[in-house]
Amino acid sequence: MRKPTIFMFSGQGSQYYHMGKQLYFENIVFRSWMSKINDIVYQHAGFSVVDKIYNEERSKADQFDDVLYTHLAIFMVEYSLARVLIESGIKPDYVLGASLGEFTSAAVTGAILVEDALECLLNQVKLITRYCQKGSMIAIIHSPELYNQTSMLSHHSELAGINYYSHFIISGDNEKLVNVEKYLKSRKIIFQNLPVRYGFHSSNIDPIGGEYKKSLCKFSFEKPKIPIISCLSSSIIKDVSSEHFWNVVRQPIQFQKTIIKLEEFNQFKYIDLGPSGTFASFVKRILSKDSLSEVYDVITPFGQEVNKLRKIKESFI
Secondary structure (H helix, E strand, O other): OOOOEEEEEOOOOOOOOOOOHHHHHHOHHHHHHHHHHHHHHHHHHOOOHHHHHOOOOOOOOOOOOOHHHHHHHHHHHHHHHHHHHHHOOOOOOEEEEOOOHHHHHHHHHOOOOHHHHHHHHHHHHHHHHHHOOOEEEEEEOOOOHHHHHOHHHHHHOEEEEEEEOOEEEEEEEHHHHHHHHHHHHHOOOOEEEOOOOOOOOOHHHHHHHHHHHHHHOOOOOOOOOOOEEEOOOOEEEOOOOHHHHHHHHHOOEEHHHHHHHHHOOOOOEEEEOOOOOHHHHHHHHHOOOOOOOEEEEOOOOOOOHHHHHHHHHHHOO
């Protein structure tokens, strides 16, 4: 029996300089779509995201955290990679998005035009940089139960997402999270600061709520041509709305819950189209030992994306 295919799209924190560089220079379809979207951004905002991503003066180790560029860069890489697969004959039965990746999901399904998705993201960035205090997000390698069991975490941060049984994200204001970091270090709990300047999925971005939702109302949203699985509700959404695109930025990400629910009724081919391959890694940790689901990534900081893309195509023959 054929396993349904799920395209997965991640959000902020998955980006880095030179992501997808090998594909950009070696895959005609990827480069073409990156260039098309880059031209749209240039017409709207007057700068080149491609030049920023593939700046030769930057290395992968440099912090890529300017939200003006990272928002657009993540969308561009994910959407262009999706087009590579679709135009090679690999089409998704479902798309799964988390946070910013929900915009890519919607664009891939035709629920929102690419141009409108880019404008939504540019509006979001403009409002965040104008009205929001600087914030942070921290990935913690521990059971999510730690959050509610530890007042240092629950009183000084907000739960932004649960990725799998021993990996969750907290978010909030910089000053409060400094104390959280000290606590985690004192308890020798492994954590990682995500490359973001704002506390997405927390009250840190509440100042933009009213105006951002108002700006979203001017866009037209169509019925998705492909079912969208949202990591906001851990379910298939049949329609998208302006309220949905605010909630995916503000509310927690339920990645683990979403994958567990999917596995209850079928087994799939999961293809991670995010820049870092983290969703593929998370899914592998969530799947039960007897699951027959398959998991693939394409782009990671370790390269080899052309070879990985070829292997994915071979698996569909």
